Amino acid sequence: MNKTLVYTQASNRPVSVPPTPSQRAEHATASAFLNALLREWSGWSFLSHAQKELLCFGEDTVCLPLQNNDRLLLQVPHHTAARYEIQLPFYLWNSEGRCKPVSLMSALTTLITDSTISGEHSEKQFTLLSRVLDSHQAQMRAYELDANNTSHPAENWSFQEAEQALISGHPTHPNPRSRDELTKDDALLLSPELKGQFPLFWVLADRSILVSGSGVQRTAFDMCLELAKSDETLPETLRTKVDKGYVPIAWHPWQAERLLARPQVIQWIQQGFLKPYGPVGKAFTATASMRGVHAFEAPYMLKFSLSMRLTNSKRVLARKEVERGVQMAELLSGALGDKLANDFPHLTILTEPGYVALQDEDGGALEDSFVVLRDNPFHEPTQTGPAMLASLCEPHLGAPSPLSDLIYRQAAQKTLSPQGLAEHWLDAFMEVAILPLLDIRARHGLLFGSHQQNMMIALKDGMPAHLYVRDCQGTGHLTTHHDVLSAYLPDIGKNAENVVPPEIGDELLCYYVIVNNLLHTVSTLVIDGLMDEARAYDTLRRKFKAAAQSTTSDPAFYDYLLTSPTLVSKGNYRTSLSNVNEASGDGAGQLAAFFKIANPFNNKRNSDDIA
Structure with a gap:
């Protein structure tokens, strides 16, 4: 099959005109939303053969009954045990028997605010609706950026290309690209589907204000210094132990902006316990999770606490999560790790051997400030995969x-x-x-x-x-x-x-x-x-x-x-x-x-x- 052909979603038959970014974004939004809804809600059915003939529909058609006795219809050319392939547009079939196409946003608004489908809590409905719209706009921007993309075939992707190849996000989610609080400018800089790359925000922090953990023989502070030394463009004071009481730490730009506004952090800066250097050094690339970053020359990937909601959750790392990471690193660095490597030679588990954070008021870890160091075996930009x-x-x-x-x-x-x-x-x-x-x-x-x-x-x-x-x-x-x-x-x-x-x-x-x-x-x-x-x-x-x-x-x-x-x-x-x-x-x-x-x-x- 010729890779230069364009195929319809319904049958892989060649078509002459490729879809526009708007059509791609609408399809991605509708597909993820409907796959989530149809999997979870049992109130829908397929139209009968007679109903399809009456409406001149050639494909299997999903019928979603609404509270006012109208029905929303959507053709589904293919469906499996786990997924439905949809074909826009939606149709509104009213109680009087008239059927007409409706816009995607009209259909999604109807489904989200219909009490039969989505309950009767209007505030939660409108919160979800706003996130669905936000997700759709994010997908639209990504498809516009991808409009003239001549990306490599998948087997030739580098690690970073593979991470940023995912445009639409989770395939079974009503709002797979929603990000509360993220502005368009922030999204362009930080989002993987928009090819986000940026320097990290570096600070020198006195060890007395830090909490750390390690699951291997090296301390987390040594890992941080190793990371700084790997970038010769950083200021020399970040790369050398001029003062052994300080540790170079890299924060995510979003994370840094919010940490620097905290009264305790401001006080530490005034007292000299924390020395900000700002966004310096070589750029890191946003990976698919957004709060994880990668650079080919770096000895570690990094994962950060981000105090924003991405899809279903605030992406602030909890102490229990980072403890799991160092425990697994410790477990796999010993005899069990050797056994797994011998029994499963084609499996690599990327461990998270260390973390650092600022102290909170009680001497514990300020969870918004967590920085996790993850194994990075991907150092060659020209190397393919995974x-x-x-x-x-x-x-x-x-x-x-x-x-x-x-x-x-x-x-x-x-x-x-x-x-x-x-x-x-x-x-x-x-x-x-x-x-x-x-x-x-x-x-x-x-x-x-x-x-x-x-x-x-x-x-x-x-x-x-x-x-x-x-x-x-x-x-x-x-x-x-x-x-x-x-x-x-x-x-x-x-x-x-x-x-x-x-x-x-x-x-x-x-x-x-x-x-x-x-x-x-x-x-x-x-x-x-x-x-x-x-x-x-x-x-x-x-x-x-x-x-x-x-x-x-x-x-x-x-x-x-x-x-x-x-x-x-x-x-x-x-x-x-x-x-x-x-x-x-x-x-x-x-x-x-x-x-x-x-x-x-x-x-x-x-x-x-x-x-």
Whole structure:
């Protein structure tokens, strides 16, 4: 399949005119919003065949009944167990039988403010509506910037290109690009989808006003100095130990502006305990999470506390999160890390070995000031990969996803069947990316929150060859394996609030690794015409069954996937509508809304296969 062709979202048929940035943004907004709503709300249905004929609709059509007896309709050319591919425009079919197209914003406003769908709390409805509009505007700016983009094929992306290739954000979220408080100028500087690059705000801080933690032999202060020394353009006083009582610390520009306005910080500056140098040094690049940054020459990536709400939560790091990071670094720097490296040679876990923060009034850590240091193995700008899974699987209006485009081109170059190559790709993805994480859960009880943005795939000849997992602050472990892990690290879980019973831990693992990750990958290949969905799930079911039978450890998670009628999914629509800060919950007290979806691995037609 020729990569220069443009394809319709419905059928991958070539079209002559590529979509405009406005059309791409509207499609992305509608797709993410509807996928969240349709997954969580059971009040909708498909039109009958007779109704479609009456309205002259050629595709399956979703019907969303409203409180006033009108209905909103939207054609859905493709749908899978995890995703719906939509075709704009919306249509309003009123109670008198008249049907007319309506604008996207009119349709979304109707859905958000309709009490049948979104409850009766008007203040929360309008808060969500404002965030949906904000997200849409952010996507519009990104697609305008991308209008003339001649980006490399996915297998040629550098690490930074892969991080910034994701434009529309989470594919199952009503407001995937909303950012409370962020101005247009700030967004242009700081946002990954707008190719944000910026120097960090450097300070020298007296150790007496700092809190730090390290999970390795080097102290966090030594890591900070190592980071400063890696940039020869920084002022010399930041790169040398002129005064051993001070530590060079890099803040995110957004973070710095707010910290510098705090009375205690102002006082420290006046007393000489804190010496601001401002935005200096080489530019760092915003990664997909926005609060994480990367520079090829730096020994560490950095993750910051940002006191802004991104989608569902305030992105202020909690002490429990940074403690999880250093505990995992300590765990993996010892015998267990050696064992994992030997057992899973194609897996790299990017640890977060250190953190620093200013002291709060009680001598603890001021959470708004956290700076986390993360492993950075990506030092060559000309080196390809790895590619973030979310970027590979992003739906594109008028074209296949980057993943499917890769497979179509590889198949053409190798004169292979695209469908056959897609099956090989999914098989390699399972072996490299999914099964190792489930095996680690079975053997060691470790849970990695490896959703699409935390999973990066190194490609070789277009095929998955190595997995990189990040965000150890989202890790946990099962109570059933606590004693085993404590033998490696006696204090594991202390102050981290991430030791959970299997009934909670396995549900969280299910959402992140299976629903958010694997099901979305399958849906991408199915919707792009590369795979039969039933055949794909038959294959995956057999793999899970083989893993359950071969493991000498705990098979409970495999059994859950094979026998449970439902899987757990996060309800981003309900969570966004509720206006909670989901980051405030711990493993046992999640503030996000979770619910059950049908389990495609437990197919009754194949009950003999999983008996």
